[in-house]
Amino acid sequence: MPSFDVTRSRFRLNDDEVFVLAQLATGQAVPAPMAPAAARLRDAGLANEAGELSALLLPLMKTLVQPSVIISLEAGGRQGTLHHGLLIGDDHVVCHETWPGEEEAEYRLVEPRTVVWTLADLVALRRSGEAADGAEEVVETTTGVLEAGFAALEKAASTPGADERTLVAEALRAAGAADATVARLAELAVELRSNWRMTAAWQGRQDGAQGVVARAVAAWDCGPLGYWLRELPAEPLAEGGAPAGSPFRLRRVAAKRIWQELTALLPDAAELTTA
Template sequence: MPSYDITRPRFRLSDEHVIVLTELATGQPVPTEYRSAERELQQCGLVSEAGTLSVLLLPVMQTIINPVVVISLEATGRQGTLNHGLMIGQDYVIAHQSWPTEREAEYTMVEPRMMVWAIANMVNLQRSAIFDHAGPGLVETTMRNLEEGLLGVAGFPLDVSAEEERAHIRASLESTGTMADPELSLFADMIGELRSSWRVTAAWRSHRGVENGVTVRSFGVWDCGPLGYWHRELPAEPLEPGRVGPDSTVRLIRTDAKRIWAMLTDLLPADSEIRRAGP
């Protein structure tokens, strides 16, 4: 069910609720398959029986309907994939964060000067954490090896020891016959400690010569817990459909929170790069 907290304000909305609100805000009829979501919005007081949106939703809907910059964050871990993001509008910045197994995501307003802080919070960036920096600072393998290693974790019981799990992952990697120590041991440890692999993408309307287009910036990181952060340099972001196969190179380079913070900052466009909508 949708809900809201008037004190901040913040809203819990599913994708279906957002579709309904967008249709109503733009004067469009709500598709039949979303009638149930519309009734839920009416029951919680965000939409009237006549289809009028609560004034509380004004900043959120203005930004969703006409964003200037859209930042999407895909974080994958043992609980599946979560999708978070930030929408930067003409007047407001709106963040949305999902929760494992829940339909609804939380939508909140963000102070514009705190945008990088908001994104860093979504990826749990920890500048003060203590990491084990022993071993190589670069791991290079293939997508096939990566998939074999991840299969060594998928479905593995949670009550087994770390040593048993690590041995299982190592055996999966050894089955390809293409990795050797010390990279093999380090990569097995990284997969075993992997908290999340995430990719963040910023997109905005821009000027490309005489034609208007879209500019995209993106990068990916592995958060390996005590083994620290690793920038996924290859496959390079943004990933394009059909460009990555089993033999594609995977290159992970050790990095730190300070560098990731700089990369998040560089992700955002300068005002001169953005094509503003006309009046």
């Protein structure tokens, strides 16, 4: 059931409900299969029988329908993959966040001047003790080797009493990982809290032609083992991901570097053009 919190300008909505709101906001008919979602919105007081939206929704819908910049975050972990993001409009900024196992996402207005802080919060950026000294470390393997390690980790997680690190290391070695990287890569896989990729896209000019311009950054949050930028495979990834034999490279960095990468995703005024 959709719901809202007036005190913080936030709404809980599922995908069907967002679609219906977008249809109503742009004066389009709601398709018959979306009738249950439309009914739920009316019951929650977010729309009326005439298809008019509650005034509470106006800043949110104006931004959802006409964003200048779309920032999407795909964050994978042991509970599956979650999708969060930020929509930056002319007057407002909307943040949306999902929750493991829930169909609804929370949409809330955020202060435009806090965009980078909000992005940092979406990836749970914290000071990392191990990487705080600025010392960098590189771990290299292939995508196929890494997938073998994660398959072993998933199996170990469902086996009571299993030694995850040992099983992952064995799988990495069997898949062809170099002896020098097996132990460290197994540590990182076991400690991995979030494997995320953030992409910013907007209408601009690239190579002299107008179109969609995008920048992306990917990283691992390995908790006590710090933050690791994923340098290879390079973004943007082709649809379907990288082949098994593709080089895979992680570089340990301080939290400050992650902050810098998030800041660099955002376009400046000169990069934005009217679509």
